[in-house]
Amino acid sequence: MSFLFVVNLKLMSTYADRYFPDEPTGPKVVTETIPGPKGKEVIKSLSDVFDTRCVFFPTDYEKSYGNYIVDADNNVLLDTYCQVASIGLGYNNPNLIKVAKSDKMIRALTDRPALSNFPGLDYEEMQRDILKYAPKGQKYVWNGLSGADANELALKAVFFNYQSTKRGYDSPFTEEEERSCMENLPPGNPELAVLSFKRAFHGRLFATASLTRSKPLHKMDMPSFHWPTGEFPAYKYPLEENEDQNKKEDARCLAIVEDRFKNWHCPIAALIIEPIQSEGGDNHADAAFFQGLRDITLKYGAKLIIDEVQTGCGGTGIMWDHERYNITPPPDLVTFSKKMQSSGYFFHDPELIPNLPYRQFNTWSGDPKNILMCGAIMKEINEKGLLPSLRETGLYFYGKLEELQNEYPKLISNLRGKGKGCFMAFDISSPEKRAKFLAEMRINGVNIGDCGSLGVRLRPGLTFNKKHVDVFIPIMKTVLSSL
Amino acid sequence: MSFLFVVNLKLMSTYADRYFPDEPTGPKVVTETIPGPKGKEVIKSLSDVFDTRCVFFPTDYEKSYGNYIVDADNNVLLDTYCQVASIGLGYNNPNLIKVAKSDKMIRALTDRPALSNFPGLDYEEMQRDILKYAPKGQKYVWNGLSGADANELALKAVFFNYQSTKRGYDSPFTEEEERSCMENLPPGNPELAVLSFKRAFHGRLFATASLTRSKPLHKMDMPSFHWPTGEFPAYKYPLEENEDQNKKEDARCLAIVEDRFKNWHCPIAALIIEPIQSEGGDNHADAAFFQGLRDITLKYGAKLIIDEVQTGCGGTGIMWDHERYNITPPPDLVTFSKKMQSSGYFFHDPELIPNLPYRQFNTWSGDPKNILMCGAIMKEINEKGLLPSLRETGLYFYGKLEELQNEYPKLISNLRGKGKGCFMAFDISSPEKRAKFLAEMRINGVNIGDCGSLGVRLRPGLTFNKKHVDVFIPIMKTVLSSL
Structure with a gap:
């Protein structure tokens, strides 16, 4: 009883x-x-x-x-x-306070490692704890330090992959590539673009500021990459009463995106989008629009990056908001931060791991304190229903x-x-x-x-x-x- | 007794x-x-x-x-x-383990704040603990998340300041600037450059990768900013036996730097340099060279950024390695990370604080866990001699x-x-x-x-x-x- x-x-x-x-x-x-x-x-x-x-x-x-x-x-x-x-x-x-007081956490605080060089013995478990709740189809995770950092690292992965695919994944750099990149010039530093949307927010570092388009304030006075803009649908509400018009809006926006891919002055290597544009006004789009974007990226050989920095980790009632759209095949990269307390990106294609070590690297390669907390948070959300x-x-x-x-x-x-x-x-x-x-x-x-x-x-x-x-x-x- | x-x-x-x-x-x-x-x-x-x-x-x-x-x-x-x-x-x-177990740390771990919006009551003390051991002449500190992040934030501060100075610190953006920056175009996104040195290492994000020149591997396949290179002296050792030749080397390198300032196709807003080029080979320069650089920046209205990410926080026997050169006036910005366990930049001119709020901002604006550890480390170094x-x-x-x-x-x-x-x-x-x-x-x-x-x-x-x-x-x- x-x-x-x-x-x-x-x-x-x-x-x-x-x-x-x-x-x-x-x-x-x-x-x-x-x-x-x-x-x-x-x-x-x-x-x-x-x-x-x-x-x-x-x-x-x-x-x-x-x-x-x-x-x-x-x-x-x-x-x-x-x-x-x-x-x-x-x-x-109280459940996170326990994690904060754990021996693992105390070690992560006092002995912050250069993870890529000297991973701790508990590090595999930390990674697996995060991968356990990864978006469907995503097999790997790469750690960063903030949402902006995660997006910039994802862009690096995409650009490396784009050029490696052209060159041959295992082919060495040419002498001309090596010489020119040291002068910040092509072909070593190629002109490649990433498409983002009007009112998008992806961060405020230099590449990510070029993607962010929610306010002039976030972009002003920074040298930028001349990357293209797509239009994000502006739906009429309530949705049930405006289905036809919203469908037309999807078609209009998709046509603009495809036009950019066809006519931009350099290749567009990726398209990045939030499942819900958050900073830019909580703008929603529907499954047809997201699938339309996926189709365009496939047609033009570009990667699809879903920025779940604000939407991810359960806030919308499911762990990863883009999953409700059943995008097929799933996105190539999914970035995260905020509620995760850690940051980084998920991906599924091993060829998004750079062909050589030290291309995607920094001293810390993430922060085990935050990675440990991240795993605990995801577990708590899922196990406590x-x-x-x-x-x-x-x-x-x-x-x-x-x-x-x-x-x-x-x-x-x-x-x-x-x-x-x-x-x-x-x-x-x-x-x-x-x-x-x-x-x-x-x-x-x-x-x-x-x-x-x-x-x-x-x-x-x-x-x-x-x-x-x-x-x-x-x-x-x-x-x-x-x- | x-x-x-x-x-x-x-x-x-x-x-x-x-x-x-x-x-x-x-x-x-x-x-x-x-x-x-x-x-x-x-x-x-x-x-x-x-x-x-x-x-x-x-x-x-x-x-x-x-x-x-x-x-x-x-x-x-x-x-x-x-x-x-x-x-x-x-x-x-053991002294850092105490900090790791403190109530402050446990709160920083479980309640990671958006510092710029909701600073904790203990936050001022954390900032003052860091400023206590700041380089001479530096009155403020801005927090980041890694060395690369610190350098990118410092660049933002410099570009904002450069354009604000041209525009008038309190003048509003023009309509044309607002419109053009949303398309990643000038005048809103101006063409401005930063000079770095051959064999330099400043990070691997997009702006910092444009500054890094230690290895093609760090730069390859990334779109980049077309920014100029200076030559860093290559001294002969032992120094005592090669004074004359090394002096000539200083003069040769300074002439190249000045030539870049005179002839680059766009304004050079800043020069960034490590006190000792670390990743690039542990290359040293002397006081005359650093003062020569400072003089050039003053002559051409550019900022001097000293990257103390690897040298800073005592590793060279003094807290800030550039101080041994008595650069006059002191550098405009000094970046740090690594041994500090936290990251960011010091500066002294309040006009390097952007004219408007939210220009230099991200959700976390640093990480109090690392900032707390940073203050404790600096205190320990100095108090324990x-x-x-x-x-x-x-x-x-x-x-x-x-x-x-x-x-x-x-x-x-x-x-x-x-x-x-x-x-x-x-x-x-x-x-x-x-x-x-x-x-x-x-x-x-x-x-x-x-x-x-x-x-x-x-x-x-x-x-x-x-x-x-x-x-x-x-x-x-x-x-x-x-x-």
């Missing part, structure tokens, strides 16, 4: 109930502004040594817990932004937001992300109203982020459930009624 | 004696090859999930201790390579190596790095002999690395002292006599 009781309790209670038993029942704002007086003091002092112009509020990580983030003034906020979609399992997750629960929460959340959209049609539109966990967004009628909305949400107890020119994006952790929705919705209602 | 006794003991004993009391007295090789049978097994299994072509040997970090690294077969090797010059304070350093002791060891080591060079003049030449801690190198007569030398050193108990086409580089930790030299020298003597 008692055994059954325990099992039932486990089935009934959510992850948050089980592992964050002392989570607040709601936000608590004790200052008139956020940041409050203490927070402002911290910022003032910090700004002597750090650029604080992007600070939302200084954060007390000791007190932050579960789905609630606590600021320097002891304001307790429901967190639906989660460190730009990077905290998947709640603050001070967080995804089915998140999908359920997402549908519930969507329904509630839809009600608000119906109630405030002049303020809110384009609610999107149905069936994709809590990875949802909506637009607010103007940039000014949006700024006010975000500020009011915060002062009413919800930490929340924006995207694109009008979007509000929801990026709660995977531990977010109905009780948190029931905290969020009344606050949003209050805020909307005041706008 | 007992107090004095303790003090004396502390003065007498080395850091290694104090903190690694159980360090082996010498290497112990128990297999016929390195890696041995167990190591080979580990590699074979690991190669299913990882590119193992660069593996020296799988490493047992649990058993590695102080200046000794232990492989999978229980071979105990004196480590003079130290994870490509990245482990400064020995393996399993490791540098004076390293300088003494270096001179002793140099003297012993000089004796060997005199004894084997046909095998060894160009011993260099005198007075620069243990950051020394020498050349072996041919690539084949060098390969044999390195392999024999390893099987005789010394882990050691190479650089350039003929160089052997010594990169022991700052905990290396005379007793370790006395282990190293007889082994090297045995190996040389067998070549």
